[in-house]
Amino acid sequence: MQTKTTKTILLNEWRLLAADRTLRIVLPLFIVLFAYALANGMAWVRFQEYTVQVVREGNVQRTEGLERELTAIQNGAQPSSPFRDPRNANVMGGRRGARAVALDPGPLTALAVGQSDLLPYYYDVSIYTNETTFLQNGEVENPLNLMVGRFDLAFVAIYLLPLLVLAMGFNVLSGEREQGTLALTLSQPVSARRFVTAKLAFRAILVLAAAIGVSLIGILISGGFGSTGPLGRVLLWCAALTVYALFWFALTAWVNSLGRSSSWNATVLVGAWLVLVVVLPAAINIAAGLLHPLPSRVEMITAQREASNDAVNRRSELLARYLEDHPELTGGDATDEPNRAALAWAATDAVNQRLEEVSERHRMGRDEQNELIRRYRFFSPALLVQELLIDAAGTGDARFARFQSQVRAYAGQWQSFFVPAILAGEKMSADVLPTLPGFNFVDESLGDVGQRATVPLSALIILVGLVGTGAWVGLGKVRGAG
């Protein structure tokens, strides 16, 4: 009996919706917006994939160039320039032989551009890689376009999807009352709870089918299923979308249960959207900026200047200290007459250490601010879902930070390879090239992503639970008459 009633409601809803002019316009409009957003995201992925390919090809060309010249020198030719002699360890390990490392676009970048238009996704690694390397800009992009942001699926989902939900449901109960059909409906063996739930569930299926359908098509077309472990990411993406949409449906149900007019519902729901999606994230950011202002990077430049001035003046002293600190690097026989490259390296190392200190202080300041934002983000479902969506897509901060830290480690390996040779004044040959350390990005495992997602996803689910309970209780009090 109960399921049959639900079926009847659903069937009637379908007929009603099919006849509703507004929805006939709004829903297809949304599918168009979704598709447009997807096309946009896919164009961006293609651009990034192409760039990554160019970056990697550059490595091959650079290595080939070095190999040619080294072989020629071995056969008696002169180096092209004494400053660029690839036999010197500080040239082969320096800018001339630098190894470019690139991060493949996140598995679902086509769905959420996230931070990928802003943060650098490839670096040149050499013995000169230090903290300033990570200050470089990302892709060439008009600052105006960066400020506005992309029209991607995540944008449509965060900002526009709630509006679609509100438009579909704001009068789900109040409309019936205003038409005078509510008393009649509730005189049937159906409760207001069941009635509203069925009506909203029907709409939720429509909205989610559109949102998730377009997402899946996008993932299929962009070949996302092919690469490593994206299935979990896809599930997380769909789960985040679903829970977020459910939050707005639950809120719609709750507001409807209060028994006010349709226009009151509409105003309140739009107000709620404004507060949760626009005002609260802004307020949280303003608070974070006031309580824990982000330390500026300007200090880094001054520190670098001062450290290198200082280091240049004290090169010999620094080298002596460096060798004392790293006896293993000299192979036991400390050279009495340090070569110029060794002196230069000692200065570079001193500057790097100072930069690491400054950078560490900056990172701590940044973490404090993030901590505050993380604590208060629970108030805004928009912030929670944004975090989930871009994290699922692999375009959030975490994946970029992971890339950066692996590049840092790789730069360390690169230095360990070349520095002993620089200190010993050892010459390099073409045989060294294949033995150079390589870079392999170890991408996040599903566990990493899942672990990060647990808190925001649970928080969203709890929000849905709270609002849903409110709606449940409220709907229980709804009577047809009066």
Add this chain to the structure above:
Amino acid sequence: MIRHIVRKEFMDVVRDGRFRWCAALVGALLLVSLGTGWVQARNAQKELAAAQATARDHWESQGEKNPHSAAHYGVYAFKPRLALSFVDEGVDSYTGTSVFLEAHRQNDFLLRPAQDATPAQRIGALTAAQVLQHLVPLLIILLTFGALAGERERGTLRQLLATGVGRLELAMGKALGATAALALLLVPAAVVGAAAIVMGSPGPATSPLVRGAVLAGIYLAYFATFIGLSLAVSARAPSARAALVVLLAIWVVNGLVAPRVAVDLSKWLYPTPSAIEFAHTLEQEMANGVEGVDRPDRAAVTQNLLAQYGVERTEDLPINAIGVFLQESEVFGDQIFDRNYGALWDTFKRQGYVHEALAVTAPLLAVRTLSMGLAGTDVEQHRHFAAAAEQYRRDLVERLNGELTENSRTGEVYLASADLWSQMPPFRYDAPEVSWVLKNRALSLLMLGLWLAGAFVVVTYAVRRAEVA
């Protein structure tokens, strides 16, 4: 009569709890964002000014050095926060803060604050300008969507018109009533803003008060446009609810959809090169030159000098040939930089025009452009600063090459005395005049003017044709 309408509207609105809440919220956000914006801009400016002074200290205390080594040592330029940047942060978070000025190279601006921020800040950054551009129009919609449609629904429109009041007069009264209510939050904000400018602006700017006044005018025109549109929709919509839905749709397109569509459209029409392509082209052209711009040849430069001075050996030249060669290389490099960076900036400029042109669909795009322009935080003024820094670099390197050329002979190891560095003028930046900004942004001025005129025409037409019942 109109005075009564205005008074009645104003009292209605002010007594409405919903409006009081919304207005309090928007007003508070406006004041808070003005205040925090001002504090943050001032702190940032203090730090930038200090860094600029330190950079100069470093430059002056180089000690004895070859002038060309000094050119390699270089100097940093820091982009100041201009006086009105606290009202509208514009693209400041997305442009670099600092540029290294050295021999041979034009460098990119580094240190974009946004790169250090969390993604949350990208959806939630709120400045006074954003409150004015997004939230005040929403408030206007809430104030006016029922102005005529509501009267009609309640049947009071017929009564009102029966008293002999003209339709246009009625609409005017409604508009002025809404304006008076809005003034309750806008006037204090304007006073606070003006006080902040007068009391001590965060950074340098040309005539900040004039800029502030024009800015206020721009926003008033924007609000007037919204009041007009809102009343027009209210006059023609079948019900107050329908009017609200239509107006909210307009608001979403204006504030959310159109700006982002403009991004995609601008990138599609005027694509930017990828960073790696850009760097590659620059490197190629620097190495090989391009058509008509050839890399100077050191031997040829020396030969020319020998012929010019009529001597046989470089040692006999009264000047340092290397200095001349270095300067010719600079001139060559500058041409290559102008070609490449010039083309990139021009692409940005064209992309900016796309945003401005799309203002036909959304007045926000025109207002945003003008607002950033007047606050001095748009892309064009970043370019203005970048050009000033680059010009300073070129002048500095030229003077240093001149010192090398004039004061030493070819092949000699020359060290300039330690007091030479303080003789080089320090970097100074003059922000452009208001007229420069407005001339650059003529398209947006036109668009805003069209919207204002259009709204006036539409509301007149709609009110004349409005059904009474």
